[in-house]
Amino acid sequence: MPAGGDSLRIAVDAKDYPGRPPKAVLRAIRLEVPRHQVVALVGPSGCGKTTLLNLVAGLDDRFTGTIHRPPGRLAVVFQNPRLLPWRTVAQNLALALPPDTPDLDGRIDAMLEAVGLAGQRDVFPNHLSVGMQRRVAVARAFLVEPALLLLDEPFVSLDAATAERLRDLLRDLLARRPATVLLVTHDLREAIALADRLVFLGGSPAGIIRDVAVDLPRRDAAAVEAFHRSMA
Amino acid sequence: MIVRLWQHGVSLALLIAVWQLAASFADLRELPPPLSVARAMVDGLAAGEMLHHVAVTLARVAASFALAMVVGTAVGLALGRSALLDRLFGGWLLFFLNLPALVVIILCYVWFGLGETAALTAVAASKIPNVAVVMREGARTLDEDLRDMARVFRFGPWRLFRHVVMPQLAPFLLAAARSGLSLIWKIVLVVELLGRSNGVGFQLHVYFQLFDVTAILAYAMAFILVVQAIEWGILQPAERRLARWRR
Numbered sequence: 001m002p003a004g005g006d007s008l009r010i011a012v013d014a015k016d017y018p019g020r021p022p023k024a025v026l027r028a029i030r031l032e033v034p035r036h037q038v039v040a041l042v043g044p045s046g047c048g049k050t051t052l053l054n055l056v057a058g059l060d061d062r063f064t065g066t067i068h069r070p071p072g073r074l075a076v077v078f079q080n081p082r083l084l085p086w087r088t089v090a091q092n093l094a095l096a097l098p099p100d101t102p103d104l105d106g107r108i109d110a111m112l113e114a115v116g117l118a119g120q121r122d123v124f125p126n127h128l129s130v131g132m133q134r135r136v137a138v139a140r141a142f143l144v145e146p147a148l149l150l151l152d153e154p155f156v157s158l159d160a161a162t163a164e165r166l167r168d169l170l171r172d173l174l175a176r177r178p179a180t181v182l183l184v185t186h187d188l189r190e191a192i193a194l195a196d197r198l199v200f201l202g203g204s205p206a207g208i209i210r211d212v213a214v215d216l217p218r219r220d221a222a223a224v225e226a227f228h229r230s231m232a
Numbered sequence: 233m234i235v236r237l238w239q240h241g242v243s244l245a246l247l248i249a250v251w252q253l254a255a256s257f258a259d260l261r262e263l264p265p266p267l268s269v270a271r272a273m274v275d276g277l278a279a280g281e282m283l284h285h286v287a288v289t290l291a292r293v294a295a296s297f298a299l300a301m302v303v304g305t306a307v308g309l310a311l312g313r314s315a316l317l318d319r320l321f322g323g324w325l326l327f328f329l330n331l332p333a334l335v336v337i338i339l340c341y342v343w344f345g346l347g348e349t350a351a352l353t354a355v356a357a358s359k360i361p362n363v364a365v366v367m368r369e370g371a372r373t374l375d376e377d378l379r380d381m382a383r384v385f386r387f388g389p390w391r392l393f394r395h396v397v398m399p400q401l402a403p404f405l406l407a408a409a410r411s412g413l414s415l416i417w418k419i420v421l422v423v424e425l426l427g428r429s430n431g432v433g434f435q436l437h438v439y440f441q442l443f444d445v446t447a448i449l450a451y452a453m454a455f456i457l458v459v460q461a462i463e464w465g466i467l468q469p470a471e472r473r474l475a476r477w478r479r
């Protein structure tokens with residue numbers, strides 16, 4: 001794929017957290033993600049995946065290097081749900097969209113239906129289980145129809161069936177409205193099932209240690225399992 | 233709820249009974265029984281005079297309370313959000329916090345003359361440091377994660393303020409308002425006693441010179457009723473509304 005202006009280009013030379021001594025987290029990360037590609041970021045806990053997503057989201061500019069984001073909206077599913085506890089589920093979703101969005105309520109209802117929370121529209125987040133809060137956060141990110149979507153372990157703490165449903169939903173939504181996606185996950189099978197490409201982070205400070213294309217024509221359980229075995 | 237109301241009723245009845253008992257032993261002029269005080273209060277209200285003075289005091293409380301909340305909140309937020317400002321002026325806050333209200337009142341009257349401006353300034357000024365300290369704490373605890381979320385989802389300054397910042401500051405505002413009100417009530421009376429010619433404080437002063445304990449207690453009762461009305465009518469509903477989303 002040609003490297004256009006619409007791709008996500010990450011060039012992080014160094015990211016340290018201040019302290020005595022400073023903590024070196026990321027070094028020499030070069031990653032070009034073409035438009036509408038889905039990349040899974042895989043790496044051990046504490047290696048710097050969330051740190052990298054924060055840089056890509058533009059929430060942290062204390063690093064050396066450059067990041068070029070594709071034009072259009074950004075959406076993030078953070079590792080913790082980050083809902084406003086004093087606003088209802090529907091209000092939380094509405095706030096992610098401009099107030100003059102046409103058919104705001106209809107879109108919110110449809111999205112809540114899609115993540116299996118149709119009845120929870122007017123509930124406060126603290127009155128939901130953690131898994132349900134997570135689904136609200138996922139709904140919020142999908143709702144803005146982003147050009148760049150960052151997901152930080154979005155499907156953990158969900159039961160297998162719900163996680164599977166949300167993975168299907170993500171695939172569905174991306175098929176209807178493609179986006180460039182960075183998906184952080186611990187679950188290699190989930191990564192294979194969803195991503196076009198697996199990027200492995202490792203080392204300390206962390207860098208990219210492996211970059212694998214996933215070219216599976218079909219993503220059924222058997223194909224995912226076969227690919228998973230072939231990687232070992 | 234019903235049980236709680238009952239307990240409040242019993243507690244109040246007990247207080248009145250103790251008062252009645254004490255009054256029966258004491259000199260009538262020094263401690264009149266509850267009924268005479270109640271009658272004096274009703275008469276005073278009916279005559280309109282008491283209503284006028286209570287209203288004047290109420291207006292002073294409202295004005296200086298608003299002034300103290302606005303200035304105190306602005307100062308507190310500035311200090312809470314900027315480490316530099318806090319290092320520069322945090323010490324000043326401590327100084328003003330420990331300055332007796334009476335000193336502030338006297339200085340205001342000396343500097344600005346015995347007028348309404350001086351009175352309101354004095355009351356507000358003695359309350360501003362408390363509000364500032366509470367709001368500084370509130371500003372320090374603002375959630376960075378939510379601010380980041382708001383940035384990603386393009387809330388803009390108004391939505392950020394209204395839906396992210398304000399709800400986090402609200403409990404602090406309410407705490408500041410609560411402690412602020414109870415303090416301001418008292419300071420306003422002193423200010424009126426020292427340099428005004430109307431208001432509850434002024435009236436108390438007059439009746440003190442006349443040694444009219446019944447009238448003094450009648451004013452005190454009217455005053456307590458107003459404070460309680462504000463507590464039940466405004467502060468408690470506000471608190472309940474704030475608590476709706478909690479677990």
Ligand SMILES: Nc1ncnc2c1ncn2[C@@H]1O[C@H](COP(=O)(O)OP(=O)(O)OP(=O)(O)O)[C@@H](O)[C@H]1O
Binds near residue numbers: 048
């Ligand atoms: N604000 C911070 N200040 C100092 N150190 C930090 C900060 N945030 C993260 N770190 C450190 O940076 C490293 C990477 O953290 P990060 O949260 O990016 O890991 P992660 O790969 O997302 O881990 P996990 O899979 O457990 O979420 C960790 O060692 C952590 O201790």
Ligand SMILES: [Mg+2]
Binds near residue numbers: 049051079152
């Ligand atoms: Mg993380």
